[in-house]
Amino acid sequence: MTNVVVVGSQWGDEGKGKIVDWLSERADVVVRFQGGHNAGHTLVIDGVSYKLSLLPSGVVRPGKLAVIGNGVVIDPHALIAEIERLDGQGVTISPDNLRVADNATLILSLHRQLDALREDAASNSGTKIGTTRRGIGPAYEDKVGRRAIRVMDLADLDTLPAKVDRLLTHHNALRRGLGEPEVSHESIMEELSTIAARVLPFMDTVWLLLDRHRRRGARILFEGAQGTLLDIDHGTYPFVTSSNTVAGQAAAGSGMGPGALGYILGITKAYTTRVGEGPFPTELKDAIGEFLGERGHEFGVVTGRKRRCGWFDAALVRQSVAVNGISGIALTKLDVLDGLDELKICVGYKLDGVEIDHLPAAQAAQARVEPIYITLEGWKESTVGARSWADLPAQAIKYVRQVEELIGAPVALLSTSPERDDTILVTDPFED
Template identity: 75%
Template sequence: MANVVVVGSQWGDEGKGKIVDWLSERADVVVRYQGGHNAGHTLVVGETVYKLSLLPSGIVREGTLSLIGNGVVIDPHHLVKEIATLESQGVSITPERLRIADNATLILSLHRELDGMRESAATQTGTKIGTTGRGIGPAYEDKVGRRAIRVMDLANPATLPAKVDRLLAHHNALRRGLEASEIQPQTILDELLQVADKVTPFIDRVWQVLDDHRAKGSRILFEGAQGALLDIDHGTYPFVTSSNTVAGQASTGSGIGPGGIDYVLGITKAYTTRVGEGPFPTEQLNEVGQHLGEKGHEFGVVTGRKRRCGWFDAVLVRQTVKTSGITGIALTKLDVLDGMDELMICTGYEVDGEVVDYLPASQGQQARAKPIYTRMEGWSDTTAGARSWADLPAQAVKYVRQVEELIGAPVALLSTSPQRDDTILVHDPFKD
């Protein structure tokens, strides 16, 4: 049995929820390995819809262990709220079903406030990042600045005052510069102690738990947030998230070691979307973009923000196949393209008069990249609900085969509707 990493191959919102849910039903352990509560999964199990933004997708499955790894930044108040919401839907969440890495970093109210103040202060064109304002970036800054409050600290209240003083020495200096009032240590201490007893029962050494399950031959599924093109190193910097989102982070963000990863499944939308600021070469600010957004219901699970929409960009996905070591892809939302007379696929860019087959790292060159398209005939029949290749229109099959050829990776799963059973399985990632 293989251990599988699921990674979004574009800018996120590729429909990971359905695929992860489909896989998590057959996994023994599901691990969240990066990000925070700034992205979400929508899971549909039977007649019940679950909206998750921090908890791993396995949490709604009886008999599946869910782990939050050290690579995640955790807002403890949001965690408690999300647990309460799921419990109100009949999901029992106990330490037997959920473990949280003792060395994961906490998001505090001061992180959210700093996030918002910075975005508000970014008044010049092109300086806004387009964050969700949930404190993700500032929390990661404190992590690498070695002043963060971590999950394990909640279990040791006596050590908190000194840690909070060290943290505020940095943050109050920032707040003075932003003309904001300083924060008193007791405010942060009260904030932490208010939820400590609700979080501490779940604390564990996640790396050890994973090693034990790997030794037993358990099937382990690793899930992240956002997409690979929002990676802090390999994405469209600076319009990215504050963590590594490529598949390699599954190892670093959980502690399993790279040898524990067997298969990387890239979730890939049949067109392209992104939320927030930043370059988007194939964006369609016209009736095509409007059609894709309306038919694809392109609004964020967590924020409700409208997504920008455009044609499929094979250059970007091909690059992600390489930077994440993608073994195969799960192609989603093919049905959104039903009824379109003509489809376009980006196969390269023209940048400053030169044709390139990659996305440049330069912010300026990314903004100047002009897509080079190949045209394909669309199809009038529906793909919605198809569960075999024979159910697909011939032109839809041609489109899928063209995508495979251009990105250099095969389709392992093909999703034809939000319903979990409307999936064409070509290769089972758990049987690598």
């Protein structure tokens, strides 16, 4: 048995929810290791849809322990609201099945406000990033700036005022520069004190908790949010999220050593999408792009924003395989391609007339690259619900094999619909 890390290999929205749910049924512990409530999964279980944006997927399955690691930034009010929403769907969440890292950073109202102020200012200057305005980035800034309020601080209201003062020294200086009114010490203290009793029962020393489970032989599933191309270091900077989304963050964001990570599963859509601003070499702004968006229901789980759609970019996924150390991929939404006469796959780029095999890191260069395509024949038969290779059209199999060859990683799972059982299992990540 091995532990499994699930990461997105593109710009997020690859269909991780279904795959994580499929894996979480067989895991003992499910750990969320980065990001905030700006990304989400939709789980469909027995015909019921559960939309999660902060809680690990394991919470909807009885007998599983869900863990929010120290690499996550937590809006405590959003956390409680999500718990209450699931309770309304009949899912009971208690300290028996959810633990939150004591050293995780909190998102406060002033983070959300700063996020929106900056994004509005950027919209006017043409440098908009496309954030969800939920305070994720500013919270990570405070974490790195060593002035963050953490979950454990809610347990010591006597020392909290000095920490709030330190935080406000920074934020009120920013707000004065932006021409905004200052935030009062009292308002932040009230914001934190009113939620403390709801959050603290879930608090735990997560690195120690996970180490004990590992030593007992528990199967641990590490669940990431967003995708590799949104990584703060390895993504299309500055049009990225504010955390590391790659597999290595599973260790840093949970307190487990990298030797415990095991199988790295890259969730990979059979075409490409992204939300928000930034480069997208294979984007289709034509009828085929509209077809992919409509057939694939390409709208954000959390924000509802329409996703940009394009052909599969093997050069990008090949980069993701390298920086994550991906063992195998779960290829999702193959069925969305049903009915197209031909399919294109990007195998590299031209930059100023020179062929290159990877996306350059420089923003200006990313904006100038031109995709180099190969063309494959499409298929007219339906792949929806296929559960074996024999159920797939020959051209669909050829497409999958071409993807494997181009990205340098095998397909471990193939998803053919949102239903969890409509999956072709090639390699079991927990047994590899």
